[in-house]
Amino acid sequence: MKQSINILILSVLLLASCFKEEQPVLKKDRGDVVSQSVEMGVTYDKRFYISLDQKNITGEIDKFTWDIGLAGDSLNPYIRLNTALGMYAVNTYKTSIFEVSDTAGMMQNIRYDYPGGHADSLALSGILDSNQVFLIYLGTDQSFQSRGFLLLSASLNTNKYQLHYRYLNSLVDYFTNVSFNSSKQHILYNFKSQTVKDEPALDNWDFQITQYTHIYYDPFQTYSVVGCLINPYRVEASEYSGSKSFSEITFNDAQNLVFSKKEDIIGFSWKYYDLNNNKYVVKPEKSYIIRRQDGRIFKLHFIGFYNSKGEKGSPIFEYKEL
């Protein structure tokens, strides 16, 4: 028996294993790129404006502080929705707010803001010149509960937007005027508090990191994403299509690219959601070239979506002037 036990003990000692400790890797040299991160929060509450030449965050706005964005440029007026809240709209084809009392029959004609930013592709396009009432779904609050519906009619007066709105099933009407401000892309308006919030001046930011609604067309589906929207008044951008890695891209590589002023040209495809592991995975191999009106060219790529605490909603990106 002693012999058997000895054999067994020897087997256990020789044929055993345990979880292995691992040795840390060395931190890599970043070179002279600018590395920046923004803390949007795990529910993506904050929007950040970034200036490439200032190498800094030039503005920060909470998504729950505004509902609609009114174009600052009086030559190109439009109203867009805060798609970070999941808002959409329906044209009621009524000319008076008092004619609409419920949503019956309207959900077949839902319209969303196209994230490219073209004024004619917005859910409220036509509202300023048609005199028609639009029903607006106000999206969800911090607890993802519906914020309800609102009826809005809007028109233009000299240097002003004239808004008339009331919450559905409410008898309280609100009338307000909002002035144009050509130094801003949008004047952000809050229905409930009847206040406006300022974006940074147009010449003070190149792109923003924000939550917005993306639209898939085949099949049609809306999806809330976190992405990068450019400032079309100041920059245009292109995805780098060559085979070079971010660190290898030079000024010459940016010369033959086709640039676009579409606001979501950079968009959100620099990361994807890994369904197997339930995590966002960033694709740093996707590099973007940003060309400013003043001719300066920058390269940009994203390298993370989590902060050091492991919280999502913290995009980390690097850029460098070429």
Place this chain on the structure above:
Amino acid sequence: MNAQLKILSAFDSSAIANAKVTVISSGIHCISDQSGSVSIPNFNQALKVNITKHGFDTLLNLSVKSGDIIYLNPYYAYYETFVFTGNFGDKKRLKDEIAHVRIIGLNEIRSTSSQNLGDILKYQPNITLTQDPALGTAISINGMSGQNVKLLKNGTNISGAMNGSIDVSQINLNNVAQIEIIEGPMSLLYGSNALAGTINIISKIPGMKTSAFAKTYTESSGIYNFSAGFGSNIKKVRYNVSMGRNFFDGWNPGNSFFYYPANTIADASRSTLWKPRQQLFGDFALYIPIAQKGDIRLNHDLFHENIISKGLPQKPYNETAFDDYFSTIRNTNSIEINLRDKLINHNILGSFSYFYRTKNTFLKDLTTKETGTLTGIDDQDTTIILSSQLRYINSVKFKALKFNSGIDFNHETFDGKRVQGDGKSIYNISFVGIASYEFEKKLDLKIGVRQTLHSRNKIPLIPSFSAKLKLNPFIDIKLTAAKAYRTPGIKELYLYFVDINHNIKGNPQLQSESSDNFNLIITGNRKHGKNSMFHWQVNTYYNQFKNLITLAAVNLTEYTYVNIGQSTVRGINSELGIDYGRFEFKYQNAVISSSNNLGINGLPSYFTTVNHNLNSTFKLVPKKNLRINAFFNRFGKTPSVNYDNNQAILVHTNAYWMIDFSAMMPVKIKSSVLNFSFGMRNLANVSNIRTGISNGVAHQSSTGQRVISTGRTIFFNLEFIL
């Protein structure tokens, strides 16, 4: 001087009492005692004996020496096997059992060196295992998924189903006597979820003698297992205790055959497809006989598993990675009291189980080894399930008529993320009545009903009818018609998954799924001469499911669970077994057809899979129980439907082979036995198979890989038995 011999069953190494040993030279007869020991007086160096025992092969003119352990082969395990499932504290010979029961005995577990329930079930052709390298192994029986399979240990529910299935790789076979698989519905006896089949793991009952074991198992894929146990008695109270540790160090395709991971740098090699896991387990069993009146059995099982899923370093700097840690604790306690007298038997079962599972995801800085905890709803998850059961069944017998009646109470509390409110609980109380009658040992009839009062659902009356006709001494015909049901899970009832991109809510109004099942089984067996035997069986089944629970859109943005699905599963399982001298062959075949309910033209109305299984054994030295085993499993092509641009396409998952070889050799060292076995698994070296194949080519939109195994491995198993 006396010669000492020990006589054991080759089937399960149990002691054989009353075996007759005849010394050829002197004609002296000796009889083995309860421990299988026999003492032969007037020891002679060249002792030759004949050994006979009813039900076992006779050994003639056998040379023995003092201290030898002699293994006798039963004529055929069928005669020596008892069924415990559904017999409420009693047991019944397999050949007399009216239900269709498949037994996996200790010998089969040892021959295959199976370490957990998943290991041994893969040799069953009508059972399909779905492997997740991180989350474990789910099963389906006859094409019906894990949520339709009832898993029991000694008749007690095994709790902890995640996404409807219990990870069978968590069920270790350390102290198991046999596994009973009952195909077909068993809701009459076991309530919800027993639609497709029931698997009952029967533990060894503590013996009267002091015993001990210790074993190690090593597999070249990186498995290192160790367990030990001890059993004894204090007066009439018998007990055994065992514990062990199973460790797997992870595996990646392309690993060298004898890959042994050392302390490594935190680079891409840290992430493996098959995740490292450690299981610690222990059990304690107590058996208290009540003089002439019955017994009390207590079982306590404790299981703890840790799985580490290390992620790939994140580009571009490879300095961070996401790591998942999964931890599972399962604690099951049960007490069973059997009281018997001449007229009435009572069986009382009480159990309580606790299941606790956590998933924690961290972002690890690979340069400093510091971690940050991810905050997404999928990143940190804790599931707690508390289950309790109280069941009383009595048996009354009047000659050929037998009645069972009883009451069964079950309570379950679930707490986890995405469930509305804190800790949802459901309970039910069932009343069971069964009558069985035996007509002149030729025809058995059994009819039963179960009526359940459920805290949330209306459960239909569950009737069951079984008949067994002994056509002649060699052929039995069994017929079963029964209803079964599955109550909705707590997540299906109370899920609350609402965020900016999701709006999925449970439906408290859900009804139970139900099934109508019909089984026809014909079994035959015949013995030829002293050393040959064959048996065969054909089992046809038809199972129609109603009210299947399906996730459906309520409106543009909201989803919930509804009862709309219907499905039919039908099939034929057949088996042919031959024992001829030193050879044993068992061929099994399963034809499984699941209905296609999509209503799309051009697709077959049934999707059919055909699986084959051949187990063969050659007894190299029969009296030493030295065996060589070969297992050939062919899992057939599995059809399914995929969509490409909204167009339904018939695709399939490739067929594959699983081939294993093993050799088992017991070595006697004084009064102990050292069982030594080794072999090779997955000789065909299948690790992944292609899915989504259309017309012989991989269809771009749907092709993928299904994980099967860790490739070709060798194993080594050492078991010391005192």
